[in-house]
Amino acid sequence: MEMGVKEQDIVDSALQGSRRDLSRLLTLIESGFEPNLSLQESWTIGVTGPPGAGKSSLIGNFVDYWSSRGDKVAVLAVDPSSPKSGGALLGDRMRMASADSGDSVFVRSLATRNHPGGLSAYISTMIDCLAACGWNRIVIETVGSGQSDYRIAAFADRILLVDGPDRGDIVQAEKAGIIELADIIVVNKSDLEGSEQAAEAITSSLSMDTSPPSVHLVCSHDGTGIEELIHDIENCVPESRSGLRARERLISAWDSRLLNHPELIRVIELLETGRITLEDAIREITLSEG
Amino acid sequence: MKVIVAKPGLDGHDRGAKVIARALRDGGHEVVYTGLRKTPEEIVRATMDEDAAALGLSTLSGAHDVLIPAICEGLIKEDLGRTVVFAGGIIPASDRDALHNLGVRAIFGPGTSTSEILDFLNEVSSRKKSGESVGVGESSEWRWE
Ligand SMILES: Nc1nc2c(ncn2[C@@H]2O[C@H](COP(=O)(O)OP(=O)(O)OP(=O)(O)O)[C@@H](O)[C@H]2O)c(=O)[nH]1
C-alpha cells in the first residue's frame, strides 16, 4: 500500500467509527506504520499464562460480562509464529464464544512474526488506536511460553496470570519474573481435580510478599468465581509500569538494531571460527554502526 | 498471507477444517480458525476484524447453496470485496459454476491434497502482486481449476 494520504484517510475513518478501517489500521501498524494520535487514556489488562491454561476461554467470559453492561471490549490475542515456516495458527478466537457477536466486541488475532524483540514494539500503538476509537476495555492475551511473550503483558496496566490445576507451570512464570508483575492470579478449571491444591500452593508461596496478588479459583466453562474475579479486576489499582515499558522498548529496539545489522553475519562467522573474541565482536558491531 | 478458515452451517465435525488450518500454517500462512457453527454474519465480521486476505469455507452439510452466497454477498456489502474466497468440502459439480459466478475462486473436493491449496494461495499472491484483482467482489475471471 502506498504511504501517505491513503493511510491518513484510514486513520480518520477509523477514528470516526469505521470498524473496517480500524482493522486495516491495525494491519498497517503491524507492518511498521505509526499513526499520529493524540495521547490516549486507556483501560488495559494483560492476560498471560502457560499454553492451554484457559486464557481465551476466560477472556470470553469477560467479553460477555462487559459487553452486556454496555462496555466496548477489544481483544488483541497474540500467538507465536512458527520459527520454521513463519506461519501461525491463531486459535484464540475460536475459544471466545462471543468473539463475533456484535458491535461492542472486537477481537483481533496477531502472530508474533518473530519480530526482533517480540511484538512489544507495536502493541502500545495498537492500544492507543483502539482507545482512540472508543474501545474502553482492552484485553491483551499472550501465551507465557517464553520471556518475550510474557513481556508483552507489560504494556497493559493490569496483569492477570492464569494457570491450570497443575501448578508446575507457574514455576516457569516465577522464573520469567512475571509473577512479580501479576496483579491477580487465576487458577482456572476449578472443576478439575487438583485445582484447589494448586490455588493453595500458590497462595502460600506468595505469603512472604508484602502485598501479594490475590488468587482466584474459577471455572471458565460454567462461570464459577468469574463475577468475583471481575469485581477484583475492576477494583484493581494499576501500578505505574512506565519504567518497565521504557525498558521493554529499549530492549526491543536494541534487539532489532542488532539483528538487522549489516555486519551481523560476518561477525558471527568470525566469532564462530574463533578469530575474534566476544568482546571484539561487540566492539565491531557498535563501532561499525551507521 | 492471513487466512481465515471458517465452518458455516450446523454440522459438528471440524477435523477437516483443522487439518487445513494446520497445513496452511506449515505452508507459512497465518491462519485464524473460527470454530464450529458460525453464521454468515459472524464469518463476515471475523473476516473484517482479522483483516484477512483470504477466507476458506469448509462445508459438509450441503450448506453451500445458501450460506456461501450469503457470505460472499455480506463481504461485498461490508466493503470486503478484496477478500479471496475459496471453498472445500462436498459440493456437487452442478453447483460449482454458480459459486464461481459469485466470486469463489477455488473449490476443492474432499480428496484434495493440502499442497494444492497452498499452490492456489501462491498463485493468488502472484496474481495480486502483478495487479490482478482476484477478490470475491472483484472483476477478474480467473478461477483455479
Ligand atoms: N475443564 C475445564 N477446561 C477448560 C476450562 N477453561 C478452558 N478449558 C479448556 O482448556 C483448553 C484450553 O483453553 P484455552 O482457553 O484455549 O486456553 P489458552 O490458555 O487460551 O490456550 P493458548 O492460547 O493455546 O495458550 C480448552 O480445551 C478448553 O476447553 C475450565 O474452566 N475447565
Ligand SMILES: [Mg+2]
Ligand atoms: Mg488462547
